[in-house]
Amino acid sequence: MLVRLPQLEGIDLNRFQFDYDLTMMVFFLGPDGQVYGRYGGRDGEDPEARLSLAGLRYAMQAALRTHERSEKTPVAKIVERPKFIRDLVGGRRDCVHCHQINEMQHAALKRQGRWTRDHLWRYPLPDNLGIVLKIDQGDVVERVTRDSPAAKIGIRPGDVIERLAGHPIHSLADAQFALDGAPKSGTLEVVWRHQSKTHRGQLTLSEGWRRTDLSWRRSLQWVVPSARLNGRDLKPQERTSRGLTAKQLAFWEGYPISKEAKAAGVREGDIILGFDGKKLDMTAYQFLSYVRAKYLVDDQVTVDVLRDNKRLKLSMKLR
């Protein structure tokens, strides 16, 4: 049976838990309301890069197999009682965009004095643990990042991820849901199949493993900073004379200088080399996106500056 819901009013948010910054999510439910699986998800680069009709068909077939086997293992978190949008806003709302639910949840946590930066990192990609899943077969490993937690326990390309933290996996959305419930550090159980043999292991979750690019998230624009620095990239001859490589970030800070940069001591005509001593191979334009993806508002950074052939480190708070 096919149901299409363009609004979340009246929807039990405890049943339909997903990344509310997405504009589409598919749920496969059993007749008694148990969640068989999900389909959807995106990365920071492109809203549709991780989606395909073949991948959707693959997740649908998995849901049908679950139904036919009558295995019906619920993958939803334990739900105590339904939660609706009206519970978050204290009244009826006619049209609420999905991302506004995230905003309401952050606001509620802040009101209760329980909000921390950890609440920003929701629905991490399995890529963060070194597992890149195939787009057309959402439980098959496309590649494994070298030295990642997945590589360290022997997961290999072509393996099938069967379960993460006990949740059955058939799509990226299933994996992101399972990872959303994982702790900020410690371990996470993974069951995977290599050829016909099933393996079980613990993925190591090191501090900061959940961090991902937040810049695409409508609900979190208030934590996405601006570099507050901008200008023209150095020309090849300007680089050579200063011992800078052809690709490394190096741009002339132009006029007008932002109030934050000015407060940090940046001057017009300074050459900006980046933040925090990192050598970045990118243009001034790419640096703007880099800062939006890698930093948060209120982060304290060190601006690496070249002024009169002297290297300076200036402290600046991002806004």
Place this chain on the structure above:
Amino acid sequence: MMRHRILILPAIMLLVALQATGTHAQGDRQNDDRRQAAKFGWGFDLDKAKKLARKNDRPLMIVLRCVP
């Protein structure tokens, strides 16, 4: 002061009109979306679908899709 009032009133009326147009446009898009989806067998009533699913022991595919 009078001149400011004369300017503010049309500005408010324009904002209200634009808001109403935007809401109508969204409503139209949602209706179009419904008409198109219904042609391919999609339903829009979750409670009704759940009852039917229980009655017929069928699984449900639910698409949550924002229509801007």
